Amino acid sequence: MQNVSQHPQGSSDTAAGPDRIVLDDTAIRRALVRIAHEIVERNEALDALYLVAIPNGGVPLARQLAANVHEISGLDLPVGVLDTTLYRDDLSLRGERPPLRVTEMPSAVDDRIVVLVDDVANTGRTIRAAMDALMDFGRPRAVQVVALVDRGHRELPIRIDYVGKNIPTQVRELVVLRGRDGTLDPPLEVRVQTSRVEGVHGAQGRGDG
Amino acid sequence: MIGRDLLGIEDLDRAEIERILETAQRMQEVGLREIKRVPTLRGRTIVNLFFESSTRTRTSFEIAGKRLSADVINFTAESSSLSKSESILDTARTLDAMAPDAVIVRHKVAGVPKRIADVLECPVINAGDGAHEHPTQALLDLLTVLEEKQRIDGLTVVIVGDILHSRVARSNIYGFLKLGAEVRVAGPPTLLPPGIETLGVKAYTSLREAIDGADVVMALRIQSERLSNAYVPSVREYSALWGLDRAKMRFAKEDAIVMHPGPINRGVEIAHDLADRRPSVILDQVRNGVALRMAVLYLLTGRASASAVESTR
Numbered sequence: 001m002q003n004v005s006q007h008p009q010g011s012s013d014t015a016a017g018p019d020r021i022v023l024d025d026t027a028i029r030r031a032l033v034r035i036a037h038e039i040v041e042r043n044e045a046l047d048a049l050y051l052v053a054i055p056n057g058g059v060p061l062a063r064q065l066a067a068n069v070h071e072i073s074g075l076d077l078p079v080g081v082l083d084t085t086l087y088r089d090d091l092s093l094r095g096e097r098p099p100l101r102v103t104e105m106p107s108a109v110d111d112r113i114v115v116l117v118d119d120v121a122n123t124g125r126t127i128r129a130a131m132d133a134l135m136d137f138g139r140p141r142a143v144q145v146v147a148l149v150d151r152g153h154r155e156l157p158i159r160i161d162y163v164g165k166n167i168p169t170q171v172r173e174l175v176v177l178r179g180r181d182g183t184l185d186p187p188l189e190v191r192v193q194t195s196r197v198e199g200v201h202g203a204q205g206r207g208d209g
Numbered sequence: 210m211i212g213r214d215l216l217g218i219e220d221l222d223r224a225e226i227e228r229i230l231e232t233a234q235r236m237q238e239v240g241l242r243e244i245k246r247v248p249t250l251r252g253r254t255i256v257n258l259f260f261e262s263s264t265r266t267r268t269s270f271e272i273a274g275k276r277l278s279a280d281v282i283n284f285t286a287e288s289s290s291l292s293k294s295e296s297i298l299d300t301a302r303t304l305d306a307m308a309p310d311a312v313i314v315r316h317k318v319a320g321v322p323k324r325i326a327d328v329l330e331c332p333v334i335n336a337g338d339g340a341h342e343h344p345t346q347a348l349l350d351l352l353t354v355l356e357e358k359q360r361i362d363g364l365t366v367v368i369v370g371d372i373l374h375s376r377v378a379r380s381n382i383y384g385f386l387k388l389g390a391e392v393r394v395a396g397p398p399t400l401l402p403p404g405i406e407t408l409g410v411k412a413y414t415s416l417r418e419a420i421d422g423a424d425v426v427m428a429l430r431i432q433s434e435r436l437s438n439a440y441v442p443s444v445r446e447y448s449a450l451w452g453l454d455r456a457k458m459r460f461a462k463e464d465a466i467v468m469h470p471g472p473i474n475r476g477v478e479i480a481h482d483l484a485d486r487r488p489s490v491i492l493d494q495v496r497n498g499v500a501l502r503m504a505v506l507y508l509l510t511g512r513a514s515a516s517a518v519e520s521t522r
Contacts, residue, residue, distance in 0.1 A: 083235070086247040086277075086507075097511035099228075100235035136244045 019194075022167050022175075025187035028148065031164035032061060035146055036068030038162050043113055046073055048141060050112040052080040054130055055101040057119025057177040060184045061148055065117060080105040082116075082137075084129035110138040115162075119177040119190075121147035124158030149175055149190055167192070211508050214326045214333045217342035218383035226351065226387060232504035233352050233497070239276055240500055250279035253310040253510060257283045258325070259336070260297070260316040265471060266336050266346075269495070270313050273502035279310070301325040310510050314338070319376075332509040340374050346470050347380035349501040351388065353494045354425055357466050362389035367419045367461075369451060370429035370478060371400045371440075377470045378429055382408055395419035396451060399440045416451055423461040427468040428453050428478040444477055454480035458488065466490045 023031070043049055049069075053062035059081055066077045083101040091097070116130050127145055134140060148164040153171055167190075169175060174193040179185045211225050218226070239247055255274040257267050267283065274281040286300065297316070304312060311332045314322040319339030326333035337343040351361060358364060366385045372378045372394045385392045386409050394405060395413040405412050413419035420426055431447060441447045453467060467479065467489045475481055483489055 086239075086249045091249060091511070095511065097232075097508050100232055100507075102235065103238045132248070136242065136247070138243070 019191050021189050021191050023149065023165060023190040025189060028061075028164070028188050028190065029064070031148060032064045033068050035162045035164060036065050036072055039065070039115060039144075039146075040069060040072050042144075042161075045113060045141075046075050048111065048113045049075075049077050050080065050107055050109060050114050050140075051077050052082050052105070052109075052114050052116050052130075052134065054116060054118040054126060055081055055083055056184060057148075058117040060179070060186070060188065061119060061146070061177075062117040065115075065146065078107040080107065082130060082133055084126055084133055087129035087133045089125060089129065105137055108138055109134060109140045111141050113142045113144065114140040115144045115146055117146045119147070120149045120151060120175045121145070121158075121160050121163075122151040122153050122175075124154045124156035127158045127160075128156050148177065151175055170194075213509070214322075214335075215344050215505055215509060216323050216326060216333065216335045218344045218347050218380045218387070219342065221344075221383075221387070223387050226348070226384060229348055229501070229504055229508060230352050230355060232508060233348070233501040234355075236500040236503040236507070237497070239503070240496070246276050246278055248278045249507060250274065250277040250310070250510060253277075253279045254308070255279045255281045255506065256304055256307075256309045256312045257281060257285075257336075258300070258304065258312050258314045259283070259285045260314075260321070261337070263315055263337065265495070266315065266498075267313075269498040270334075270336065270345075270502050270506075273499050273506055276499070277503055277506055279506070282309075297321060298324065298328055301328045305329050305331070311506060334505060334509065337376055339376065340379070341376050342380045342383075343376040343470075344380050345498070345502055345505060346377050347384040348505070349494055349498040350381055350427065350468060350470070351384050352497045352501050353468065353490055354385075354466070356493065356497065357490060358424060361385065364390045364424040365393065365422055365462075366390045366425040366427065367393045367395060367423045368427045368429065369395045369416060369419070369453065371431050371435055372396050372405060372429070373400045373402045373440075374432065374435065375429045381427065382410055386410070390425075393419045393423070397441055397447070400435070416457060417460055420457060420460045423465050425466055425468060426453060426458065426461055427470075430470060430472065431474060431478060448477050452476070452478055452480060454483055458483070464488075468494060471495065 051062045051066055053059040062079050066079050069077055081102055081104045083103045085098055085100050114134060131143060144161040146162040147160045150160050150163045150166050151169045169192055172195045174195050177190050179188045239245055257270055259267050271281045309331050312329055313334045313336045314325050315336040316338050319341035322333055322335040322338050335342060335344055368378050368381060382392050392410040393413055394410050395416050398414050401412050436444050465488060469479055469491050473479055473484055
């Protein structure tokens, strides 16, 4: 996803419409503090919590959430990374295979309360894929979902438990999390971009699921 | 980015090789899970079409396909002679009518996978053809070296043994050169093809000189018919001059690794005590073979489905 915005500067205010920043670094930090409090409030069995990031955008968010939960409760939650690519439901519709991302699941998921962390929720298809992947690692006690941004164009009966911000968007717009110089290092920001090429979101990033 | 078929490393560029290796590195994680299966190729059919017996490679492809949830059909034929090559294409056409999503071909005659690929709609993967190429073996060797050394660029790789008849050697020469390694080949003069240097390798008829300062030493399997066919005076002499052991490995770098595509002739190509533990990485090669073949199946079947979608529009 960090590659999404690597078009030349200045091309953003063409007829396709300007990019807009909908969350800046401060707003993202504030949202992650609030979500961390909500996670701690909602779950009595704090020691069963397991944060599982959906790469790439979910990874820095899950790490920050873990740090925030530590600040609030003193607990060190395990943080896993779960790539959903091999579980996607659109693989047979696409030509070129999407690149695989890293999966690192340091703890077993059996009987854990798994909190999936994604940057942008939209159709619900990525969360569906993540849940299928998760079940291959064991039987969690419960699964909850964090999304920094919820676009709301749901195509599956998926509920987001913790939302940073609801952002109404056009279907053809892109919502991307990015950091400094095209990485996911802070300062982070969330941008809404108008897709310039039909189907560009499929080719570039996954902030659309 | 990657072509329809995988017939040889010679056809690939550096970026394509790196993409396959990176995909394979991600696939390795699936093999560490308790449930070693992902649903990616559910409902897809992969055919192992082996005209030459090979339990190891066939099994590796079979496991790779099954870990991606594909249905894997094994079609093993008796070795066919060149004169029967017409029937090979008939076999291919028959298979094609069953609409497989990928066909893996091994044949003792060079070029047969290419001829089958010309007939089939689906991607064809060469699992070894004569003395031509064995691309997935070279890719899994690259993956294993990358895992050990974190790079290929600038390494010195020595391939020892029957270079003349070895498709593993050819594929590895292409692969390691394309990724920036220095490649040396070493073996009895009768088993070094004349003009091999034109590929960009250095040829040695002294194992000690070849091994000097090496990061990777790869022994090739010597077929028993070569030993009895005047290429080599005797097994004992071959083993004494070209068999790897700890004494000879002292001339390599201290952290050099030993590889072999298998199956090993123990005590001939590699001494017993060298084959079974470090610096030997032979079992890592086998393990990496599954992940590498998963990567190849994943990448190639994507392209096939794209054309299938287009043709139904």
